[in-house]
Amino acid sequence: MKDIAVRVTANEKLYDGAYIMTVEGDMPPFRPGQFAMVETPLGERILRRPFGIVDADDRSCAFIYQVKGEGTEALTHLRYGDALKVMMPLGNGFPLSSGKVAVVGGGFGVAPLLSVAKSCKAAGAEVRIYNGFASVEREMLSGLFAEYGTLTVCTDDGSAGYHGFPFAALESDMNDGFAPDVIMCCGPAPLMRAVKKLGESRGITTYLSLEQRMGCGVGACLTCTCKVDGHNKRVCKDGPVFLSTEVQP
Amino acid sequence: MNTKVELCGVSLKNPVLTASGTFGFGREYNEFYDVGKLGGIVGKGLTLEPREGNDGVRIAETSSGILNCVGLQNPGVEAFIKDELPFMRKLGCAVIANAAGSVISDYERMAERLSETDVDMIELNISCPNVKSGGMAFGVLPKSVEEVTAAAKKHCKKPLIIKLSPNVADITDNARAAEQGGADAISLINTITGMAVDLYSRRPILGNVTGGMSGPCVKPVALRMVRQVCKTVSVPVIGIGGIMTAKDALEFILCGAVAVQVGTANICDPMAALKIVEGLEAEMKKCGIEDINELRGALQD
Numbered sequence: 001m002k003d004i005a006v007r008v009t010a011n012e013k014l015y016d017g018a019y020i021m022t023v024e025g026d027m028p029p030f031r032p033g034q035f036a037m038v039e040t041p042l043g044e045r046i047l048r049r050p051f052g053i054v055d056a057d058d059r060s061c062a063f064i065y066q067v068k069g070e071g072t073e074a075l076t077h078l079r080y081g082d083a084l085k086v087m088m089p090l091g092n093g094f095p096l097s098s099g100k101v102a103v104v105g106g107g108f109g110v111a112p113l114l115s116v117a118k119s120c121k122a123a124g125a126e127v128r129i130y131n132g133f134a135s136v137e138r139e140m141l142s143g144l145f146a147e148y149g150t151l152t153v154c155t156d157d158g159s160a161g162y163h164g165f166p167f168a169a170l171e172s173d174m175n176d177g178f179a180p181d182v183i184m185c186c187g188p189a190p191l192m193r194a195v196k197k198l199g200e201s202r203g204i205t206t207y208l209s210l211e212q213r214m215g216c217g218v219g220a221c222l223t224c225t226c227k228v229d230g231h232n233k234r235v236c237k238d239g240p241v242f243l244s245t246e247v248q249p
Numbered sequence: 250m251n252t253k254v255e256l257c258g259v260s261l262k263n264p265v266l267t268a269s270g271t272f273g274f275g276r277e278y279n280e281f282y283d284v285g286k287l288g289g290i291v292g293k294g295l296t297l298e299p300r301e302g303n304d305g306v307r308i309a310e311t312s313s314g315i316l317n318c319v320g321l322q323n324p325g326v327e328a329f330i331k332d333e334l335p336f337m338r339k340l341g342c343a344v345i346a347n348a349a350g351s352v353i354s355d356y357e358r359m360a361e362r363l364s365e366t367d368v369d370m371i372e373l374n375i376s377c378p379n380v381k382s383g384g385m386a387f388g389v390l391p392k393s394v395e396e397v398t399a400a401a402k403k404h405c406k407k408p409l410i411i412k413l414s415p416n417v418a419d420i421t422d423n424a425r426a427a428e429q430g431g432a433d434a435i436s437l438i439n440t441i442t443g444m445a446v447d448l449y450s451r452r453p454i455l456g457n458v459t460g461g462m463s464g465p466c467v468k469p470v471a472l473r474m475v476r477q478v479c480k481t482v483s484v485p486v487i488g489i490g491g492i493m494t495a496k497d498a499l500e501f502i503l504c505g506a507v508a509v510q511v512g513t514a515n516i517c518d519p520m521a522a523l524k525i526v527e528g529l530e531a532e533m534k535k536c537g538i539e540d541i542n543e544l545r546g547a548l549q550d
Contacts (some may be wrong), residue, residue: 216515232322
């Protein structure tokens with residue numbers, strides 16, 4: 001992990017409250033599912049914000065972020081060429097699989113899964129992706145996901161694709177004979193609870209990427225903990241990816 | 250230029266220490282830079298037995314500060330001695346163990362056990378705001394500050410630092426009590442008790458409802474209390490509270506502190522403590538001093 005001085009190359013609105021930002025700098029290699037701590041330009045908001053890494057190469061990196069408060073709101077005003085500090089890559093990330101992989105994302109949770117699908121596909125995996133959004137207006141990254149596997153877009157309101165939650169779309173495919181070796185999931189807690197239940201009931205190894213309010217991002221301050229087998233572990237350092245059987249999202 | 254200071258007979262290559270609970274035992278930040286360049290590390294607060302800490306959300310943000318309610322999660326003193334201390338000792342800076350307890354005998358046993366190790370100093374946390382009877386009980390009233398200090402001191406063969414809470418009636422009474430109890434040094438301030446709420450869900454943000462506030466927003470309070478304590482006691486004082494830059498660090502030394510601890514800054518910027526060390530000489534030049542010791546307590550008030 002490194003603290004990198006980067007320049008913003010793009011910062012575009014996907015929809016109200018959702019932005020995709022790309023930065024340029026001397027980027028270190030990362031594992032799919034790892035994250036970055038991004039400085040905000042608002043001096044009084046002193047903590048960095050943890051963002052999933054959508055994709056990166058040695059010169060650039062992309063993040064998707066949600067506007068939650070003053071700090072992320074200030075980020076939306078950054079323009080081409082603005083300087084920023086980004087600490088990455090952080091956390092453990094998802095394991096690589098070359099078998100049959102089900103990728104399940106919900107809302108902003110799809111962001112760190114793109115590189116998961118990409119790397120598994122490159123390793124020869126059969127990748128099926130189930131991405132859920134509230135509505136078609138909130139759909140994101142579908143063009144890119146479609147390159148790395150069979151994509152099923154799901155919407156809560158039925159405005160696009162499968163009408164329902166993404167775990168239900170996966171369950172339906174499983175009932176039709178799809179037998180994934182592994183499920184990798186990131187999204188809101190109710191989605192992860194449903195995916196945990198589904199994966200465990202079918203005996204499929206399931207990984208969940210958890211979210212928690214975070215301080216340092218490197219494992220020192222012990223503020224972003226979650227219960228793992230009954231003990232407090234650090235989401236930033238011991239996770240964010242955990243086996244579903246270890247955690248209660 | 251000289252940045253070396255002496256604290257209770259221990260020579261520090263510079264006065265910059267890390268504050269307990271913000272730096273783990275140094276491992277994480279040693280991946281970013283050579284932590285041995287710091288004056289020293291104060292490790293995560295230890296208890297006799299391992300502790301899981303508090304459940305739920307443990308951190309919130311406020312203007313120019315943060316609130317935390319970690320609740321003394323730590324591996325316990327024995328795991329520290331076995332798994333962490335050998336690593337810390339190799340770093341090449343001073344190593345200070347921070348100890349907390351719930352009853353006086355905990356502090357006695359912690360002081361005794363840590364005295365058998367090769368830590369340089371022991372800092373007693375009698376001011377954790379996030380644990381029921383987690384030390385805060387001892388930190389509030391001067392009488393109990395003196396009692397717990399005296400009890401630990403009897404079992405302590407290392408320099409004993411007492412870390413004071415700012416959540417008290419008169420900080421000078423507590424500082425005097427620590428000195429009378431036998432403290433070799435006093436560090437302050439611990440966090441200021443506060444809270445953060447979510448207007449729309451009508452719930453407190455922190456799992457523990459209240460938490461300890463730290464960061465640049467507490468610096469004026471910390472400077473005031475450090476100044477008051479430096480004028481009250483004759484033991485050395487370690488200044489803590491919102492130090493983000495070398496300039497902030499020197500302001501505490503100007504108010505009388507021998508050394509400082511950098512806490513929240515580490516959480517915001519992994520390089521913060523090193524940047525403060527590296528910025529000292531440039532700031533000393535602006536102050537027109539060659540030796541950092543010239544500045545100590547030189548405030549003309």
